[in-house]
Amino acid sequence: MNEEFYLKLRNDSAAGFFLTDESALQILISDQLELLPLLNAAYELRKQFVGKSVSIHILNNAQNGYCPEDCHYCAQAKSSQAGIEEYPLKSDEEILTEAKNAYEKGAHRYCMVFAGRGPSQKRTEHLAALIQKIKSQYPVEVCVSAGLLDEGKAKILKNAGLDRLNHNLNTSQRHYPKICTTHTYKDRLNTMKAARQVGLQICSGVIAGMGEGPEDIIEMAKTVAKMEVSSIPVNFYMPIEGVSLGNHVTLTPEYCLRVLCLFRFLNPKAEIRIAAGREIHLRSMEVMALYPANSLFLDGYLNTKGEERQRTFQMIKDAGFTIKSEIPLDEFIQDELNPKISLKNKEDLHFLKSL
Numbered sequence: 001m002n003e004e005f006y007l008k009l010r011n012d013s014a015a016g017f018f019l020t021d022e023s024a025l026q027i028l029i030s031d032q033l034e035l036l037p038l039l040n041a042a043y044e045l046r047k048q049f050v051g052k053s054v055s056i057h058i059l060n061n062a063q064n065g066y067c068p069e070d071c072h073y074c075a076q077a078k079s080s081q082a083g084i085e086e087y088p089l090k091s092d093e094e095i096l097t098e099a100k101n102a103y104e105k106g107a108h109r110y111c112m113v114f115a116g117r118g119p120s121q122k123r124t125e126h127l128a129a130l131i132q133k134i135k136s137q138y139p140v141e142v143c144v145s146a147g148l149l150d151e152g153k154a155k156i157l158k159n160a161g162l163d164r165l166n167h168n169l170n171t172s173q174r175h176y177p178k179i180c181t182t183h184t185y186k187d188r189l190n191t192m193k194a195a196r197q198v199g200l201q202i203c204s205g206v207i208a209g210m211g212e213g214p215e216d217i218i219e220m221a222k223t224v225a226k227m228e229v230s231s232i233p234v235n236f237y238m239p240i241e242g243v244s245l246g247n248h249v250t251l252t253p254e255y256c257l258r259v260l261c262l263f264r265f266l267n268p269k270a271e272i273r274i275a276a277g278r279e280i281h282l283r284s285m286e287v288m289a290l291y292p293a294n295s296l297f298l299d300g301y302l303n304t305k306g307e308e309r310q311r312t313f314q315m316i317k318d319a320g321f322t323i324k325s326e327i328p329l330d331e332f333i334q335d336e337l338n339p340k341i342s343l344k345n346k347e348d349l350h351f352l353k354s355l
């Protein structure tokens with residue numbers, strides 16, 4: 001590819017033109033493509049629209065396991081034999097305390113994740129009351145991941161003050177029946193449409209590496225663009241012992257980077273998050289992912305080892321990026337090196353939640 005190719009990708013995207021399928025396919029699979037100019041073109045867009053900082057997200061499961069669905073990649077699915085710690089819904093008091101901690105540590109947004117197909121009417125009303133309590137006590141944005149919702153339930157949550165709904169697309173329409181049989185792609189899309197219809201912001205991501213082809217990745221990147229999704233977690237499938245999808249993965253670090261670049265070209269203003277699988281699939285190329293993406297998951301803070309947090313913070317600093325936080329990046333690095341200084345308590349990491 002000549003220089004013009006990369007320049008055109010950047011300029012067309014910045015001007016709001018959609019990539020052609022041919023260009024999108026070239027980004028993913030052409031052996032004429034060179035990675036550094038591609039990353040640079042994606043980085044120029046990232047810088048222009050979302051700056052040089054990295055948002056760090058920490059998963060906060062309000063409930064784990066007990067799911068009747070059979071998403072083949074998920075350790076919480078009914079079909080999964082993976083050994084996970086199951087716990088029912090946390091109490092209102094526990095959730096309110098977490099929201100309070102998040103707010104007091106400067107969090108901009110507080111996120112709650114619930115396993116399951118979707119909330120019943122009763123559960124939706126309970127969730128709405130909880131959202132109202134959080135919003136009346138703390139001026140934080142609230143995001144919820146609660147499974148399938150119709151417009152009526154989405155409206156109840158919106159009226160309670162919910163700001164953003166997370167509902168992942170996961171894979172393409174064509175590929176969906178191969179990764180789940182208990183609900184459909186259309187169910188997922190309808191939930192996103194319901195959220196949009198009632199005025200909620202949408203966070204919706206994908207999982208690459210589940211046996212889909214490049215065309216499926218392109219379709220997903222275009223769908224989230226058409227749905228004006230503001231936050232896009234890009235996961236790379238991590239085989240977990242016991243899940244029904246199995247452990248056959250063909251992802252390479254270079255392909256993962258190409259996928260992230262494609263999402264940036266098609267969604268230049270979105271928050272694009274390197275989600276699950278970044279260490280395993282990006283390996284020595286991990287830091288390069290910060291050029292197209294501007295956000296990452298630091299998986300569940302309770303079980304993420306200190307060395308891993310320190311390594312991630314150091315990687316961000318070494319590459320010349322900053323984090324979206326009121327506490328300087330150096331303070332986090334120091335705290336992981338020597339927990340006795342600066343941050344007194346790991347609870348302080350709460351404040352990073354979904355900034």
Ligand code: SF4
Binds near residue numbers: 077115117
């Ligand atoms: S609905 Fe969610 S929690 Fe349940 S199996 Fe699917 S991905 Fe896992």
